[in-house]
Amino acid sequence: MVGSDRTNMKVELCGITLDNPIIPASGTFGFGREFAELYDINILGTFSFKGTTGKNRFGNPTPRIAECTEGMINSVGLENPGVDGVINEELPEISKMFNKSVMANVSGFSLEEYVEVAGRLALQKQVGWIELNISCPNVHRGGMAFGTDPKEAARVTGAVKKALEAQSSDGGNKPLIVKLSPNVTDISEIAVACEIAGADGLTLINTVQGMRIDLKTGRPVIANKIGGFSGPAILPIALGMVYRTYEKVKIPIVGCGGVSCPEDVLEMMMAGATGVQVGAANLVNPWICQEIIEALPSQMKKYGIENLRDIIGGAH
Amino acid sequence: MKNRKAEIISNRQIAENTYEMILSHDGTELKPGQFINIKLEGFFLRRPISICDWDEKTITIIYKTVGRGTEAMKRYVSGGSIDILLPLGNGYDVSDERIGQKPIVVGGGAGVPPMFGLCRELVARGSKPLVVLGFRSSKEMFYIEKFRELGLEVAVATEDGSYGVKGFVTDVLSDSECTSFFTCGPEGMLKAMDSTMGRGISGWFSFEERMGCGFGACMGCSCETRYGSKRICKEGPVLEREEIIW
Numbered sequence: 422m423v424g425s426d427r428t429n430m431k432v433e434l435c436g437i438t439l440d441n442p443i444i445p446a447s448g449t450f451g452f453g454r455e456f457a458e459l460y461d462i463n464i465l466g467t468f469s470f471k472g473t474t475g476k477n478r479f480g481n482p483t484p485r486i487a488e489c490t491e492g493m494i495n496s497v498g499l500e501n502p503g504v505d506g507v508i509n510e511e512l513p514e515i516s517k518m519f520n521k522s523v524m525a526n527v528s529g530f531s532l533e534e535y536v537e538v539a540g541r542l543a544l545q546k547q548v549g550w551i552e553l554n555i556s557c558p559n560v561h562r563g564g565m566a567f568g569t570d571p572k573e574a575a576r577v578t579g580a581v582k583k584a585l586e587a588q589s590s591d592g593g594n595k596p597l598i599v600k601l602s603p604n605v606t607d608i609s610e611i612a613v614a615c616e617i618a619g620a621d622g623l624t625l626i627n628t629v630q631g632m633r634i635d636l637k638t639g640r641p642v643i644a645n646k647i648g649g650f651s652g653p654a655i656l657p658i659a660l661g662m663v664y665r666t667y668e669k670v671k672i673p674i675v676g677c678g679g680v681s682c683p684e685d686v687l688e689m690m691m692a693g694a695t696g697v698q699v700g701a702a703n704l705v706n707p708w709i710c711q712e713i714i715e716a717l718p719s720q721m722k723k724y725g726i727e728n729l730r731d732i733i734g735g736a737h
Numbered sequence: 738m739k740n741r742k743a744e745i746i747s748n749r750q751i752a753e754n755t756y757e758m759i760l761s762h763d764g765t766e767l768k769p770g771q772f773i774n775i776k777l778e779g780f781f782l783r784r785p786i787s788i789c790d791w792d793e794k795t796i797t798i799i800y801k802t803v804g805r806g807t808e809a810m811k812r813y814v815s816g817g818s819i820d821i822l823l824p825l826g827n828g829y830d831v832s833d834e835r836i837g838q839k840p841i842v843v844g845g846g847a848g849v850p851p852m853f854g855l856c857r858e859l860v861a862r863g864s865k866p867l868v869v870l871g872f873r874s875s876k877e878m879f880y881i882e883k884f885r886e887l888g889l890e891v892a893v894a895t896e897d898g899s900y901g902v903k904g905f906v907t908d909v910l911s912d913s914e915c916t917s918f919f920t921c922g923p924e925g926m927l928k929a930m931d932s933t934m935g936r937g938i939s940g941w942f943s944f945e946e947r948m949g950c951g952f953g954a955c956m957g958c959s960c961e962t963r964y965g966s967k968r969i970c971k972e973g974p975v976l977e978r979e980e981i982i983w
């Protein structure tokens with residue numbers, strides 16, 4: 422969408438043009454339905470739907486949520502309808518309310534599961550990108566285990582890439598974006614490993630491990646004890662990681678973590694992000710993405726930006 | 738769902754650690770058992786609070802001060818405003834035929850407020866529920882007279898015996914002749930209600946869970962039921978007796 426006057430918010434993410442860089446982050450936007458009742462979600466660049474696994478999952482015991490200063494901890498544990506449910510029920514619904522490509526967030530507990538779920542979702546017409554979540558801190562044995570070791574990250578990225586390429590002739594070779602965990606010593610090392618293994622893009626970052634303790638009971642607030650911290654408080658962490666990774670890789674980065682206003686979007690892009698995801702902020706203000714998209718042109722003008730894409734990596 | 742800046746018409750203490758806040762309302766249709774989600778200055782997540790009562794122009798909520806958020810809320814003064822999302826949750830369906838002529842309405846502590854709006858709606862439909870309320874002590878009691886003003890019989894249990902019957906709501910209650918029941922309160926009370934009431938009697942239970950969003954987006958509040966996973970904020974907070982897995 423061309424904003425007011427001459428501001429242009431278009432960006433290109435792995436060969437697909439987005440009207441603007443704003444992308445609700447996986448797990449904070451469901452499959453879009455709750456938000457489509459509130460505003461026309463076609464104004465979004467795209468959205469990333471809830472992390473999908475091979476089988477449907479209930480997820481972790483409750484409580485799953487704790488509040489923090491300028492943020493929250495979640496330990497949902499990938500509750501989702503499973504790849505069959507997503508293909509048979511959610512995607513048909515999405516097609517009724519959203520006419521753009523959607524980002525399919527994929528999770529798994531084994532390499533085979535990642536390959537299967539990513540492959541099947543990539544064959545769906547409306548899926549524009551596979552976002553491989555190798556960074557979920559809330560499930561044992563899997564998820565983050567793949568995302569904290571460069572060799573494992575490369576192994577799963579390579580296997581999924583190969584499977585996607587193998588279905589090229591069926592239109593199933595969708596761009597592969599790997600979503601990384603901040604819970605590592607050097608995220609750029611994992612990023613480079615994924616790039617070499619064939620990733621077409623990267624999302625940085627998933628949630629930061631953290632916990633809260635209930636003083637009345639003397640026990641952790643959430644049932645799983647430790648969960649994933651996100652929200653405005655983690656913006657500086659995400660910015661630092663996007664900035665550092667931008668210097669090491671050539672593939673586009675989707676910046677995620679703590680974004681809650683148009684200024685944050687500009688910072689994230691200047692650090693090196695092509696697309697910008699908004700997560701926890703959607704939960705507190707369900708209209709936040711609409712508000713950010715509407716306010717971006719005036720912020721761009723304020724800082725003398727005509728083409729949003731020109732500022733990507735501008736802080737380097 | 739709407740987002741409103743509701744004006745605070747009043748905010749006053751009505752019992753120990755218990756406050757009543759009256760907010761302006763725009764007439765949006767509400768159901769008993771639904772809740773609002775309140776954004777407080779300086780706190781990231783919203784606070785879910787049941788709708789206690791409402792009319793065309795006002796919404797009444799009653800909250801207990803149990804933590805930093807509700808402690809901050811009690812300092813909000815009339816004339817100010819407060820950011821709310823509403824209406825949230827399924828609420829009670831007062832037109833359900835299974836309710837019958839003699840429902841019992843049972844509330845405990847912070848679970849009492851939604852029972853007031855429920856009773857008012859039941860009375861408006863011509864039924865006369867028996868009301869049983871439980872509190873820790875007489876100091877924390879509220880709204881007894883308001884329930885009586887609806888023309889209802891109200892039995893009270895206090896844990897310390899400072900008013901009514903000493904003990905729990907289940908010590909006051911008998912399931913004889915009742916056609917259905919509604920209950921909201923601490924989980925222990927809900928469980929006790931399930932074991933006290935005769936098997937064949939229809940019941941509706943209102944649950945609490947820690948919430949990320951309150952409108953169905955985050956899966957923070959899920960609960961396993963006999964009909965699959967339900968979100969307390971969306972398919973709840975009211976669950977039917979037969980679907981609950983204790």
Ligand SMILES: Cc1cc2nc3c(=O)[nH]c(=O)nc-3n(C[C@H](O)[C@H](O)[C@H](O)COP(=O)(O)OP(=O)(O)OC[C@H]3O[C@@H](n4cnc5c(N)ncnc54)[C@H](O)[C@@H]3O)c2cc1C
Pocket residue numbers: 487488772782783784785786787788799800801802803804805806807808847848850851944945946947948974
């Ligand atoms: C559907 C629903 C209806 C409710 N209705 C009422 C009501 O009418 N009156 C009333 O007094 N209380 C009600 N509660 C409980 C009320 O939400 C909590 O007491 C309140 O959120 C506590 O906030 P705090 O900041 O004071 O506590 P803190 O413990 O400091 O809060 C920290 C975090 O935990 C959450 N939290 C703490 N206790 C609860 C709880 N019991 N349930 C859900 N989240 C919690 C808070 O929202 C916050 O995110 C209801 C809860 C739900 C889920």
Ligand SMILES: Cc1cc2nc3c(=O)[nH]c(=O)nc-3n(C[C@H](O)[C@H](O)[C@H](O)COP(=O)(O)O)c2cc1C
Pocket residue numbers: 446447448449471472473495497499526554557600626627628650651652653655677678679680698699700701702949955956957
């Ligand atoms: C409730 C909740 C659920 C989430 N579920 C997922 C998920 O299924 N898959 C995933 O890749 N990330 C998930 N995330 C992480 C977010 O997509 C995002 O990476 C993180 O929250 C940081 O962004 P934020 O600070 O804007 O929230 C979830 C986050 C939250 C708060």
Ligand code: FES
Pocket residue numbers: 947948949950951952953954955956957958959968969970971
């Ligand atoms: S609190 Fe987010 S789905 Fe219920």
